Amino acid sequence: MRIETVEAFYLAMPEIRDIGDGSQDMALIRVRSDDGTTGWGECEASPLPTIAALVTPPSHSACHGVLDSVLGARIDQPADIAALAGVVAERGLDLLQTAHAWSGVEIALWDLLGRASGEPVWALLGHRASHARLPYASQLFGDTPEETLAKARQVAAEGYRAAKFGWGPFGRGSVAADEAHLEAARAGLGGDVALLVDAGTVWGEDVDAAAARLPALEAVGTVWLEEPFVSGALAAYAGLADRCRTVRLAAGEGAHNAQVATHLIDYGRIGYVQVDTGRIGGIGPAAAVARHGAARGVTYVNHTFTSQLALAASLVPYADVPDGALCEYPVEASPLATGLTAGRLRPGADGLIRLPDQPGLGLELDLEAVRGYLQEVEIVVNGRCLYRTPELVP
């Protein structure tokens, strides 16, 4: 089939708060082929620059808008998506936003191909089965150890078998203060719940500052320490990895191509690689990172923080990893993000998350539920309208 239209929708909550909640807006992509099939994807990206990267006039041979390469392309099999990804990367080499804009299109193309062929995307990708994932509850540290204790108890009471605490005061005060939060988290979770810690790049590139927390992290059995440093600080990651005894480092959510993520594995010596399919260029490069990591003893984990559509796409690349591997599962997403899909990927009776067996990504969208969040955008260059928000509900 041939790609006839690619539509982008900028959806946003009425008020965008200046907090670390990435579910407040959305760049949603709808792809339609000439046989009438529709596929959906989501970019984990700033919507307006993403739309501009889709529709911009070219600057030169290595600086084309994404749609220049996508419209009219033939997609009949998975290899066609990979080939198109190569074309988009080469013709968009000097347009930095390309990776974020293409990510949602790539995901929509997998959804489209799955719907057209009646196959779930995980099967199209070559996985023999889709295995169940253990969702971890992700939340901020409390402002005080007492608050952290209460949050940990709550999560344990809800039945989670893994929990992540991050940001807040952690890493910003004394080592003793961090130790108190870690002990509170462990006390509240009890001994059986896996504890993950997200430092939110708080130490920049300062290995000693991070290493000072290792004894406390390891004393409470922390499984991973996430983003102690900014993602390009490969030498700092490797230096800290050398000083870890039981805890392993986790990073990769900011990777906008497979190489950025594999560098964290090869040079940063992380133990968990966290990939957002909505940023890294979609499901194809994310799966390549999963394979690269698996061959080197590095565990793949999805990163996702918006809708169930994005969650489903994020689970596909490592669906072949046996049951029980961890997954990020958004529990506090905005009404926009939770409203987007009619179906939900809810934990089963065993507490595990499973991808649908339906064609494509296996989720139907509830466009009526989110139409009120649609932003009306118009981009005009020299009197020619390059973009106007399309009709969301046909």
Add this chain to the structure above:
Amino acid sequence: MRIETVEAFYLAMPEIRDIGDGSQDMALIRVRSDDGTTGWGECEASPLPTIAALVTPPSHSACHGVLDSVLGARIDQPADIAALAGVVAERGLDLLQTAHAWSGVEIALWDLLGRASGEPVWALLGHRASHARLPYASQLFGDTPEETLAKARQVAAEGYRAAKFGWGPFGRGSVAADEAHLEAARAGLGGDVALLVDAGTVWGEDVDAAAARLPALEAVGTVWLEEPFVSGALAAYAGLADRCRTVRLAAGEGAHNAQVATHLIDYGRIGYVQVDTGRIGGIGPAAAVARHGAARGVTYVNHTFTSQLALAASLVPYADVPDGALCEYPVEASPLATGLTAGRLRPGADGLIRLPDQPGLGLELDLEAVRGYLQEVEIVVNGRCLYRTPELVP
């Protein structure tokens, strides 16, 4: 002084040809402070997504448009620019286009600070002097060895002491065919002109394909082999570096932050690091890369391909390197790029290029000359105009 306005201008040639000429359009930045000083910079970037990245509404705390962080900021000394760069990076972490958009603003802030203080930017940056650069002539290989020979003779006759050949058929046919082009280039240049070769990422990540050309490259005394691989292929760079005897590898033009460039030095083991200040986040991070390279025996070279304003900014980071270091010097830029500035950085009687000693970047713009290239852009969200092309000529 306080930043009062930041204006972006999208300028373009009437026809954009699908060739590797990055001078066909331009994202020009004008910054004005509350004391009436003006500074200019240029992003080496796709203009429309760059404008969108400047003015977009925020998505969350780590996804703000660039101007959200810049407008109203105080800039009284160089450290203020570095501090603002940190704020922009943190608040724009998840907006991929940020680095390209910020690059032009950062350069304009240096120009502004220089004009306000009466100092050239190279002095503001801490360089004691600005040393002369040896420009190399950059051109494509001919389609045949005879054409390459003629091009090389022409360049030698024009008095260039260094010449770069790239792209075209090189690397796409047999090793013998490449050898014939290299021998023709050397024969045409004569023995005294430095020969540089740009492979334009033709071998992807294939070390053996690149290594097969090393004997021929070294037989004709090639100084550097540029971009044999895509820029993230660090292991391929290191693998090829191990097999080089006299030629050194060059790369880095695509780096959108200092870390990407330093990874090529630290893990890719390149010998020349090529930085475009219009992409890497401006003059500050480019200078950091120059220092990082110098401490490791790696030679810094500017990358630039548009206006003389961009050229001047690209020369500042390594202005302290002694006379005679190589520089890229655009010789075939578009009328738009050549028309932008009233002054030009022309080779002196000794064939060397020197930065002006005037305040800021030392170039005056000729806005009348380029006003015909101005693109009229309007970006409207929910009826609110976020961007409309400002008046270029006051």
